[in-house]
Amino acid sequence: MIKNNWYAVLKSKDVKKNEVVGVTRLNKKLAFFREDNGKLNCAMDVCAHRGASLGKGRVENNCIKCPFHGIEYKRDGTCTRVPLEGLSSDADYSRLNLIHFHVREINDIVYFWYGDGDPVDQPDYFEEVIDMEYSGLVDHWNVHYSRIIENQLDVTHLPFVHHNAIGRGNKI
Ligand code: FES
Incomplete structure (x- = not known):
């Protein structure tokens, strides 16, 4: 931390x-x-x-x-x-x-x-x-927190790793 x-x-x-x-x-x-x-x-x-x-x-x-x-x-x-x-x-x-x-x-x-x-x-x-009304979300990831932050900031992997989900349409 x-x-x-x-x-x-x-x-x-x-x-x-x-x-x-x-x-x-x-x-x-x-x-x-x-x-x-x-x-x-x-x-x-x-x-x-x-x-x-x-x-x-x-x-x-x-x-x-x-x-x-x-x-x-x-x-x-x-x-x-x-x-x-x-x-x-x-x-x-x-x-x-x-x-x-x-x-x-x-x-x-x-x-x-x-x-x-x-x-x-x-x-x-x-x-x-x-x-805003904060409802909160609890989502346990079994990795070090720094990996989660890094992953969430790295949008450039979306068209590759998630090409048929949240990265659909982001052609590069
Ligand atoms: S009061 Fe004895 S362990 Fe807490």
Whole structure:
């Protein structure tokens, strides 16, 4: 991947309130969840305690709650509660903080910051997506993403490889 860029990774409607969505994007296991106010958050889908999938967890107290021992993490990955320590414990749980990621939502598309540190800018997008209704298309190709981009930009192969389909009529 090209570092320090935003990548479209999900449709906003894929992450509903009160549920955690675990997905693999950009070779990372990610867990998405919303707070009560609808704000979207993203953390590594690996609990800092014993590695359980947070994508199988739930949302409680505006936090993501691990399904294994119930540890809770808030939006910035801070570990806020460890049930086995007791609810009144004031122990330092910082060693359990999660890796979290920056995300933005623009016109029902979720953008993920793949970079070092904080984003240096906002997601770049075509103005046209603001006005159009984005229905989305999911199409899995079992190749490196750079091959897909290269293929989609290479229109000159159409009359040869796809001469009897989308390249019909493009005589060269
Ligand atoms: S593995 Fe997540 S709380 Fe133990």
